[in-house]
Amino acid sequence: MPLRMKLVAITLDCSDPMALAAFYQQATGHEMHPKSDADFAGLNGEHGLLIGFQRVDDYRAPTWPDQIVPQQLHVCFKVEDLDAAEARLLELGAGKPEHQPHGDKARVLTDPAGYPFCIIRS
Structure with a gap:
């Protein structure tokens, strides 16, 4: 019988928590967690x-699509x-890799x- 666990948080490692939280806040419209600071920032999601x-x-960014530094996490919206x-996401600071494996279905x-x-x- 499953435990019926509820997912309550997903956390990404990074070098600048406030900057990455600001990117996702602008992208999603989620509210910044009131206790966010330079070491840990959060967004209150749905x-x-x-x-x-x-x-x-010494954070090292993933090197997708190669796996020299594995992606470790993949999120879809x-x-x-x-x-x-x-x-809009490119305006906010996102990048777009040349490799696009999903055709017209996704980016x-x-x-x-x-x-x-x-x-x-x-």
Whole structure:
């Protein structure tokens, strides 16, 4: 019988928690957690899910699609308009790798800390 655990937080390692939290706050509209600081910042997500960002000394960004430094995490977001979402995310500081394995269904981008994430047409 499953334990019925509820996922309440996802935390990403990074070199600058406040900057990465600001990127995702602008991208998602989630509210900044009131106790965010330079070592740990968080966003209050939907259904009580906290998205956290913790400072790690000597952080090394993932090197997707190669695995010299593994991605370790991959997050997907549904969007209504792929082109508009991509343009806005690039304005906010996202990167776009040349390798795009999903054709017209999704786009792979990287956040300012180097983590790859997908935007998927809803």
